[in-house]
Amino acid sequence: FANFQYGSISGTKWHDQDGDSVMDGSEPKLANWLIRLKKGTTLVNSSTTNASGNYSFTNITAGTYEVSESLLTGWTQTFPASGKYTITIISGTVETNKNFGNLKLGSISGSKFFDHDSSGTKNGCEEMLANFKFELSKGSVKETLTTGTSGTFSFINKLPGTYTLKEIQKSGWRQTKPAGGALYTITISSGVDTSGFEFGNFYALDSAKMRTMIHSNFADIISVATNAQGYIKVTVSNIDQLGSNVKDTVFNR
Numbered sequence: 104f105a106n107f108q109y110g111s112i113s114g115t116k117w118h119d120q121d122g123d124s125v126m127d128g129s130e131p132k133l134a135n136w137l138i139r140l141k142k143g144t145t146l147v148n149s150s151t152t153n154a155s156g157n158y159s160f161t162n163i164t165a166g167t168y169e170v171s172e173s174l175l176t177g178w179t180q181t182f183p184a185s186g187k188y189t190i191t192i193i194s195g196t197v198e199t200n201k202n203f204g205n206l207k208l209g210s211i212s213g214s215k216f217f218d219h220d221s222s223g224t225k226n227g228c229e230e231m232l233a234n235f236k237f238e239l240s241k242g243s244v245k246e247t248l249t250t251g252t253s254g255t256f257s258f259i260n261k262l263p264g265t266y267t268l269k270e271i272q273k274s275g276w277r278q279t280k281p282a283g284g285a286l287y288t289i290t291i292s293s294g295v296d297t298s299g300f301e302f303g304n305f306y307a308l309d310s311a312k313m314r315t316m317i318h319s320n321f322a323d324i325i326s327v328a329t330n331a332q333g334y335i336k337v338t339v340s341n342i343d344q345l346g347s348n349v350k351d352t353v354f355n356r
Contacts, residue, residue, distance in 0.1 A: 110192035112140070112170055113159035114201035116152045120293040122206050122263035124182040132156025133205065137173040142166050167191045170201055178205045179262075207294030211239060211268060212257035213287075215250045218279045218303035225280075225303060231255070232304065236271040247271070257298075265290045270302050279303040 116133040117126045138158045140148040147168070150158040160170075171187040172180065180186055182204035190198050215232040216225045231254020239246045239258045248256045269286035270278055278284045280303035287300050 106194075107165065108195040109161065110163040110165075110194075110196035110198070111159060111161045112163065112168070112188075112190060112192075112198045112201055113157065114138075114170075114199070114203065116156045116158065116172070116203045116205070118293060119181045119204035119206045120263065122181055122293065124184070124204055126182075126202060126204060136175065136203070138203070139171050139173060141169045141171070163192050163196075165192055165194070172203045172205075174205075177207055179208060180205050206263060208260040208262065209291040209293070209295040209297065210257055210259045210261060211266060211289055211291065211300070212255065212296070212298040213237070213268065213300030213302065214253075214255045215270075215302045215304070216254060218305050221277075221279050221305040223280045223282055223303060225301060235273065235302070235304070237302070238269050238271055240267045240269075241265070261291060263292045263295075268300055270304075273304075275306060276304045277307050279305050 115126070116136045116138070118131045118133055119126070120130050121127070132152075132154075133156050134152050134154050136152045136156075136158075138150045138152065139146060140150070140160050140163075147163075148160055150160060152158045168190050169187055170190060174180060180203065182202065188198075188201045190196075190201070192198075215235045215237075217230050217232050218225070219229055220226065231250075233250050233252050233254060235250045235254075237248055237250070237256055239248075239261075241262075241264050246258060248258060250256050266289045267286050268289060270284075272278065272284070280301055281287065289297055289300070291297055
C-alpha cells in the first residue's frame with residue numbers, strides 16, 4: 104500500500120503602510136485580494152483573502168508550485184521581494200506565512216508665490232511664480248521639478264518615508280517662506296497625498312537700481328509725492344535694506 108498526504112499553503116495579505124516590508128501588528132490586513140497557485144504555466148487554483156486578510160490552498164499534490172498575487176490598480180507590492188513564492192510540495196508539506204505586503208504611492212505638492220511685501224504670507228493680490236525649481240530628497244535620492252504657469256508643483260508616486268523639500272534659489276530673489284531659506288521635512292505613509300507646502304520669494308534688486316520697499320518699515324519718511332510717470336517718490340533717511348545702504352530718494356510703483 105502507498106499513501107500520500109496532501110500539502111497545504113497559507114498566508115496573509117497586509118497593508119504595508121510604512122513600506123518597510125515587515126508586517127507590523129498595527130498594520131491592517133487586506134480582504135478581497137486574489138492569490139494564485141500555479142504549477143508551471145498552469146493555473147491550478149486561486150483563493151481570495153478573507154476579512155482577516157488570510158488565504159489558503161489545501162489538498163495540493165506533489166510538485167513545484169508558484170504562489171503570487173493579482174496586483175490591484177494603484178498598489179505596489181513590497182513583500183516578498185521577488186513578488187512570488189516558489190514551493191515544492193511533498194507528502195505532508197505544510198507551508199505557512201507565505202505573506203504578501205502592499206502599499207499605495209503618495210504625493211507631495213506645493214506652490215510658489217511672489218511675496219511683494221516680504222511678509223512671509225501670501226496676500227490675495229500676490230501672484231504665483233512659474234519657472235522656479237524645487238528639489239525633493241530622500242536620503243541620497245533627489246528629484247527636481249519646475250513650477251508651471253499656475254505656480255504649483257507636485258511630486259507623485261512617492262514611497263512612504265521622510266523627505267526634505269527645498270527651493271533651488273534664483274539669483275536676485277530672497278526666500279521669505281519658509282523663513283530664512285529653510286526647507287520642509289515631510290513624512291508620508293502609504294497612499295497619503297500631502298499638499299499646501301508654500302514657498303514665498305521677494306525680488307531684491309541690487310542697490311544701484313530700484314528696490315521694492317514697504318513704506319511702513321521706514322521710521323523717517325520726509326515726503327511722499329506722486330510724479331507724472333505714476334511712481335510714488337519717497338524721500339527717506341538712514342535706511343539699511345538687506346545689508347546695504349540705499350540712496351535717500353527711491354521710487355516705488
